Amino acid sequence: MTSAQERRRHPRCSAWLPLRLRVVGGKVEPNPMTLLTQNFSKTGLCFQAPRRIEPSQSIEVEVTLKGAGSGGGDINISGTGYIVRAENADDPGWYRLAAAIEEPSSGEDPGWQKLAAAFDESPPSETDS
Numbered sequence: 001m002t003s004a005q006e007r008r009r010h011p012r013c014s015a016w017l018p019l020r021l022r023v024v025g026g027k028v029e030p031n032p033m034t035l036l037t038q039n040f041s042k043t044g045l046c047f048q049a050p051r052r053i054e055p056s057q058s059i060e061v062e063v064t065l066k067g068a069g070s071g072g073g074d075i076n077i078s079g080t081g082y083i084v085r086a087e088n089a090d091d092p093g094w095y096r097l098a099a100a101i102e103e104p105s106s107g108e109d110p111g112w113q114k115l116a117a118a119f120d121e122s123p124p125s126e127t128d129s
Contacts, residue, residue: 012039012046019047022078023060037063044081044100052095053083059099 020032038046045061053059059082065075081101089096
């Protein structure tokens with residue numbers, strides 16, 4: 001028996017961060033609800049949502065790092081991309097969605113990649129389990 005080879009280009013960070021799904025399929029969400037990331041990397045994320053979004057649909061998300069900014073303010077990091085996988089979640093009526101987050105074009109601040117890099121560089125604390 002052979003084990004499946006990891007296909008991801010970047011390691012995933014497990015983290016439950018507030019996420020707002022702001023745009024789906026080019027349409028602005030009128031009342032974007034706050035969801036939670038399950039994991040993310042420099043080029044993607046996984047999260048659960050109360051509706052299915054089909055693979056290849058474009059999305060725009062915003063992840064919040066509460067109290068991580070100067071003076072204890074929040075930092076909001078936006079990313080655009082597209083859904084690559086949609087499957088039923090364990091909770092009825094919810095879906096587990098995986099998305100590829102596109103790298104920004106040159107000259108833009110690579111906030112999404114800085115987010116993932118910050119988690120890559122942070123040593124785990126004794127309370128992480």
